[in-house]
Amino acid sequence: MTLYGVGLGPGDAGLVTVRGREVLEAADVVYSPGRLSRTVATEYVPESRIGDVDFPMTRDEEELRRAWKEAAAEIAPQAREGTVAFVTLGDPNVYSTFGHLRRTLAAFHPDVELETVPGVSAVSAFTTTLGVEIRAGSSLTLHEANGDLPTEPDQLVLFKVTDAPATHEQLVDAGYEVWYGRRLYMEQGETVVTDDPDELAERDYYTLAYAEKPDAGAEPATAAFETDVAGQTPTEVSSR
Numbered sequence: 001m002t003l004y005g006v007g008l009g010p011g012d013a014g015l016v017t018v019r020g021r022e023v024l025e026a027a028d029v030v031y032s033p034g035r036l037s038r039t040v041a042t043e044y045v046p047e048s049r050i051g052d053v054d055f056p057m058t059r060d061e062e063e064l065r066r067a068w069k070e071a072a073a074e075i076a077p078q079a080r081e082g083t084v085a086f087v088t089l090g091d092p093n094v095y096s097t098f099g100h101l102r103r104t105l106a107a108f109h110p111d112v113e114l115e116t117v118p119g120v121s122a123v124s125a126f127t128t129t130l131g132v133e134i135r136a137g138s139s140l141t142l143h144e145a146n147g148d149l150p151t152e153p154d155q156l157v158l159f160k161v162t163d164a165p166a167t168h169e170q171l172v173d174a175g176y177e178v179w180y181g182r183r184l185y186m187e188q189g190e191t192v193v194t195d196d197p198d199e200l201a202e203r204d205y206y207t208l209a210y211a212e213k214p215d216a217g218a219e220p221a222t223a224a225f226e227t228d229v230a231g232q233t234p235t236e237v238s239s240r
């Protein structure tokens with residue numbers, strides 16, 4: 001049978017896709033790697049069908065590998081016999097725990113069939129919240145907030161912003177304007193959208209940064225119009 005990696009979206013059960021919901025409802029067991037994903041999954045799956053897998057909060061690679069091997073050894077036999085789902089917040093292919101599981105299964109249990117059900121990533125949740133459009137002709141770079149940050153892209157979305165004031169300093173020094181989003185479309189905790197990093201000084205893992213060079217912004221390739229006077233006839237703008 002099959003192991004489905006199901007993206008749950010940013011944390012609001014209403015943003016689980018129809019396909020994701022169908023897989024959750026049909027699965028014999030639904031594994032959840034964290035409390036928040038579990039809360040979203042239980043909107044569609046009774047507690048009795050939820051299986052937990054534990055991952056230590058450590059950067060020790062040896063310890064993490066051991067935890068992934070144990071999780072894969074627990075999940076693989078179930079996925080051979082029935083339908084199993086492994087849920088992640090956002091999309092399973094964007095900085096996700098599902099990637100670790102997929103690699104561990106490929107190494108130790110290569111006969112397990114895998115399928116991915118995409119979810120609404122925090123990237124889309126954030127650009128929607130800010131009203132930022134990734135337009136034809138523009139490009140966006142995704143990155144984690146730890147370590148050295150890229151300074152070339154016109155637009156950046158940073159994940160795992162755990163020290164907003166320090167991230168802010170790096171980005172402003174590199175010439176960016178920056179906005180932050182915390183717990184977007186999440187049923188738990190307070191949603192914050194701000195350009196002031198001091199409002200986010202208290203650490204919260206579910207924080208993103210969007211950075212843009214002030215002169216960034218490709219002209220839209222089509223459907224660009226200007227209005228001479230508010231409410232009067234728009235005129236076409238040639239962009240290319």
Ligand SMILES: C[S@@+](CC[C@H](N)C(=O)[O-])C[C@H]1O[C@@H](n2cnc3c(N)ncnc32)[C@H](O)[C@@H]1O
Pocket residue numbers: 010011088089090091092093094095096097120121122123125158159160161181182183184185186205206207208
């Ligand atoms: C391990 S990554 C998972 C990303 C996820 N797979 C996705 O596609 O959105 C966790 C990071 O995603 C971001 N994140 C996920 N959900 C979020 C939300 N609802 N609001 C703000 N940030 C979120 C945070 O930066 C967090 O540190």
